[in-house]
Amino acid sequence: MDTVLSWIIFMPLLGMALGGVLRASLNLLRLLAFGSSLLVLALALALAWHFDADAGMQFVMIAPWIKSYGVTYYVGVDAFSLILVLIIALLMPLLYLYMYREARHGYWYLMMALQTGVMGAALSLDLMLFYLFWETMLLPVFIMIGRYGSNNHPFYAMKLLVMTVFGSMAMLLSILYMGYGFYAEHGFWSFALSDLAQDSHGALVAAGFLLAFAIKIPLPLFHTWMAGSYGSAPTPAVVIMSSVMAKLGAYGLWRFGFSLFEGSLHHFEPYLIALALFGLLFFALHAVMERDLRRMFAYSSGSHLSLIALGIMIQNHYGLSGALYLIATHALASAGIFLMIGLIFARVRTLEIAQLGGIAQSAPKFAFFFAFFALCIAGVPGTGGFVAELLIIIGAFEYGLATGVLAATTILAAILFIFWMLQRVLFGPQSRQTEGFVDLGAREVAMLAPLVLLLLLSGIAPNLFTPLFEPSLALMLGGRP
């Protein structure tokens, strides 16, 4: 049982290696990809089933890796990482469904590698191991953008790489410094989170981590890689970036911010909250006049991620649970919307909003799903997005009146652009490009339906999901003054 996490992490890599060794044909490769991702999904569901919400870290596995520096292979799952694991495990088969007809082998290999990377980052509890996954998950995305992207993609691939690596290099320095600090204090090396959390670390060390996460999330002013890379990346990469990798940034803020920097985080708290509040509106405003659909939703993601960051940084029960809930629901909703944007691109070969329009006329199913995801992002009640936003707003008001009022603008943020976008994409007269727009096929419906169902369920009966993390939140917050 204690190896289950390792299976979850490395199953896709195994599939990838198998494919490489066998020089797999496209069909076999597809089989391997689906097989590995479905196995991971099954394992993840089993994990959730056996998960004990009242306990902390579970399914822990520790193995030595670099003994001389106390670096270990150390994985474990708690409520927060479980949510990410479930998201990743759920999204991957859907993404494979999306790229079912993809004939380029490299694509499949990269996706499998990517799954291992993000899964590892979500589960590792040793800082060096985390850093390893954190960096390696970037590579497949880098190559996917550069290779399979569009719109000046080599440039944006490089920009993404350079900016995010800059952040993670800062984090590396912090990790090394903490590791040495631990060694100096205790006389032996360790990079395990639980060990390092015993010591208190200074603000500068925290800054390294925060920089990495701020870039990955991204918070405003650290965001300029985002729109370009989203705009030029192929759809599965965009989905992973917005639904998983950006969330991993928020996850990092939580996982490391609260355990390692409990003492020094308050130095940054007002700035981070201000930045998040600024980002909330800034990104939404940004999206208003965006001409490219994918870039528009990149900014929309940015706005929501700022909200997530806000929920985390206000550090109260509502904020944190709202952030967690938003992580899950926004991951699903943005996955849905980006998949559908991918479908648009596949059909009409353009994402210029001005060239779209009238899709609803010939493709009602498409219009329904698209509008559903858009409304979910806008936080309409009945979808999970509303629950999350409500919780974060409550948390923000508990934190302070001004913060609350600004956080509540999230109600307004999305409507600034979403409805105008819907009008220009789905409604109105058909353009030359969208004439005879083909409606969703069965495979595409099968790919989107699980997302819709989950989002609806999470909006109608959120109490089905919250008990998963609620106890550990209470535990965590109960432990602090």
Next chain:
Amino acid sequence: MIYELFLILPMMLIVLGALMLMLLSHREAPLNRNMLSVLILALAFGLTLSRLGEAHSVFVFEAIFGRSFIVDSFSTLFDLMILGGAMLTLLINHDYFKSRHYFDGDFFALVLFAVFGMMALSHAHELISAFISLEIASLSIYALVGYNSDNPKSREAMMKYVVLGSLAGALFMLGLALIYGATGSTELGAIAAHIAAHPQDAHTMLIIGGFFVMVTLFFKIGAVPFHAWVVDVYHGAPLPVTMLMASTFKIALFAVILRIYLGDFAALGDFWSLPLQILCVLTLIGGSFLALSQSNIKRMLAGSSVVHAGYMLIALNAITLGNFNASESILFYLMSYFISSVGAFGILSFLAAHEHKQLTFEDFKGFGYSHPYLAAMMSIFMLSLAGFPSTIGFLGKFYIFTGAIEAGQIALAALGIFVAFVSIFYYFRLIATMYFYDTPKTEQHFGFDTTTVLILLMAILSIWGGIGTALLPYLPTPDALIELSRHAITSLD
């Protein structure tokens, strides 16, 4: 007597082999001289390997040579690295040798002489013998650099190397003279004893002399501002020679640098650290400047080798500040750099052998599609050189930076990390070039031959060294390498 003879047998084998190759050089014998030299190296390697792990420290033929040559576990490890490096260099260039007409017997004899010089360098326990070994290695390499005398670039590279090398050699001799003047001996142990005996002295002459000696060695490893030759010479030299210089020769140089620093000048660490820090900063930044602005892969790798020298200088600096653990990190770094750079150069040589390309970034457009396997391996080497996690290069940097932080050199570690960040630009530029552009060429068949198998081996080693964990029993982990290094270092005390 016999035991001592046995100890120096590998070196003797190499010399004898070199002589034999020289004698055979003008025969029109249907002889694979490359394989012959590899065989000789392998023999020596095997002999040396048998001693690995046993702790020993013997001055060979003390009666004749004095204390000028030592055989200890430190030198054994370095011998192994040098021999292995040379062997791999020769093997991996198998195709290249076949594709060029000018590689005759003399070439391999010179290689063996160079190897002999390097081995002697790692055994040198005395500045004169170190100098002579250095010159043996250097002179052979001078000749090797200009070996293709029909190529104007090759000639020019040789000219630059010879002129600057001799200048550096003159400085070494000056330093040696000053040290002799100050202490009356050039034997490392005696110098150390002298320092220990006169703790109150300023040791001005000794320090200046030592500084000159070090300058020469830093010149050879290409530290800024003594780096100017590196890019040109690496570019002009035939590929196998570039590989030899970039990897094996550097290993030998660090052998003697470490021996001098750890044994001899340890007591004077205070004086070393400031100039060393300046060198470090200059080398890291200057190297990254050089590497950034190149459009030829060979020159880019040359520029980046300057940066890698800079990383090792960080560790060296940590040593002068008393963190002797950092020496292991230099050893590990040398191995990691060796593995990845030999792999990268190997791919270049493979291409040069088969396609006669210029080897600029332009030439690599679409390489990922014409040569998917080679491109994947090239990416691994680039990642490793850039210090991306999950490769051996990352662990190398990890040790270096941790060592620096341990020695209180956080600023240097930060600079190192920053330069590693800058290196993303030029290493990933190659990856991007390989994968982001289309090529009209169809996919080339990937066949297993000496060269490709070795490149593959290097690639696997890069990955294994980065992530090999104790999870896979029976396989040594990167820890094993570090243990080995630690063991070797202990023999210096």
Next chain:
Amino acid sequence: MSPLHFLLLGTLLFGIGLVGVIARRNLFVVYMSIELMLSAVNLLLATFSRIRGDEGGAVLSLLLIAVIAAEAAIFLAMIIALFRAKRSIDAHDFTQLSQEHNA
């Protein structure tokens, strides 16, 4: 003539050699300057040997002369090779490997 004078002379010679390496374009002169530096060092060694009353230094200088000879051989061979190819041994004529020609 105290040993100190010899030390001064040696240093001076070394300095002249250094300047020669930088200032002269003719590779042959450069070579001679380097030889001058090496000889200066030998002089220094011999002097130090004398000062310390220890023959070791003199022996060292002998050893070094052998090294210098080997270096001379390769240097001269190189100059000949260069001259053969280009009919010139001016250092400025050999700048093909440079940033400008970087390709």
Next chain:
Amino acid sequence: MSLALLILLPFGSSLLLGMLYLFTSLRSERLYALIGVGAPLLISLIALWLGYGQLQGAESLHVSLFTWLSIDALRIEFALSFDHLSAVMMAFVSVIGTLIHLFAVGYMRGDAGFGKFFAYFNFFMGAMALLVLADNPIILFIGWELVGLASYLLIGFYHRESANVTAANKAFIANRVGDFGFIMALVLLFGAVGEGGFSFSAIEAQIYSVDHALLSLIGVLLFVGAMGKSAQIPLYVWLPDAMAGPTPVSALIHAATMVTAGVYMVARFDFLYVLIPAVGLFIAVIGILSALLSALIATMQSDIKKILAYSTMSQLGYMFVAVGLGAYGAGIFHVFTHAFFKALLFMGVGAVIIALHHEQNIFKMGGLRRFMPLVFYPMLIATLALSGVAPFAGFFSKDAILAAAVASEYPLFGVLGLVVAFLTAYYMMRLLLLVFVAPAKHRHTSLHVSPYLSLPLLPLALGSAVAGFWGMGGAYGGGDALTHFLSLSDYAHHLTHKSEYLLALLSNLIAFAGFALAYRRFASGAREPQPTALFERWILERFYVDALYHALLVVPLRRISLWCERIVDDRFVDGTLGLFSGGYRTLATHFSTLQNGNVRHYALYFLSGVSLLSLLLLWRL
């Protein structure tokens, strides 16, 4: 369980219809109509049955379906309650809803989106039921937003026309702006009293512990939500545009039910507003201003539906005057009566529009009385009711409001209310005359009105005529039955019977004055008004409010958006980054030019390095 059915039935049928429409090729209008009308019919039966129970004095019903959310102190039950207030609302919403559904069967006949329409329509019914039945403010808010969503979908139903979608967007955005206030109010309220439970009864029990200033803030913010939903100044601009939707939509959502949700919500929070009469006054001011403004605009409009839209807004203003002054019963009474005649008017207008092939300009109509008497007479009744002519339904409810206004400390409300009554009578009669009485502009040969379109008018006409008797005040022999039934925390003053008679007389006179003026000007037809006076032009251009909003909000928003991209991103962030990376590269290039290939230069670098470093060493010694 029957309460749950009230919600589940319409949502379920909406889901079913939607699935059928999206995923099958089934396009039988009969099937869609059966399901689509069946669900509201069933819920109106249930609602009437339950409401009858309430009338008979049954305990109010509470049912908690499941725990919606439970985080820390936030425990939200998905709970429904059926008390007197929701009984009244639910009864007329479901009954009128059913009639309009029936009407829509005729109206939407032959439309390709027939199934979709009923899916949306049923969805709206479910959302409205949720709003009305919600037992706590959060669930109420969910219903509140979902009716907005339904409204958005239905306004933009003919989405081929971009203008319709723009109208839909406008509606949703204006509503969302209101909701911004609403949700802040809820969150503040939760912060104040949430620890002890968040159902309406729990809030009511704790409301006295809340600080007065905070309570006022909450009250204002809640009303901001109502402004959006019920189209009051300044968030009213969406309502006239919302007429872009199919006419049944305008009848159901934008006249009878959804727009009155704001009034309902204020009445629901009566226990809160009772404590803050100052905020009530603010509400009343907004209400009367909205009423006046929209009545003025309505007098100059030529689009038949827009006239009704402004009229709706005007009547909503009345209702807010009532609830603002503490006459909650009167407010809900007017909601109740207004639903009948306004729904009727819209449906009549819908029949006219269908008959005239989607002609909406009243100046191009005329003489329709002969062709469609079944439409004209019900509409006449509704007009009389709306104008407050005794003894039609509107008279009693409007009179109750006016009485409360006159009796209040600010009788000016009463005066302005009478002015609005005059304008109402004027523009309604103007509409009726121009459409039905004035000479026809074209020769109509056959104008067929489907029974689906005309028959539902009749019960509504009956309602418009008699619904007022339920709430008839004491002066007329009634017993304020409705107000007593609702038993809200009214605090409005009452007039003496004598003054009430006087007021009734006055208001009837004023209404007839309005009729007379309209008759003089329009009975024999008129051309479309060409505004001459400045004030007239202002009215015709709706006081330029839309243009103002565009210039003050939309344009700067787009500017800022572009500014974010060009200045913040490109210049500031990327510019700074570019400065560093570009600087590094420039340095690198300069450094590399040192690499000029000349060996003597190389030697120079070498030796200068050596000498500088040795000088450093010497200096350190």
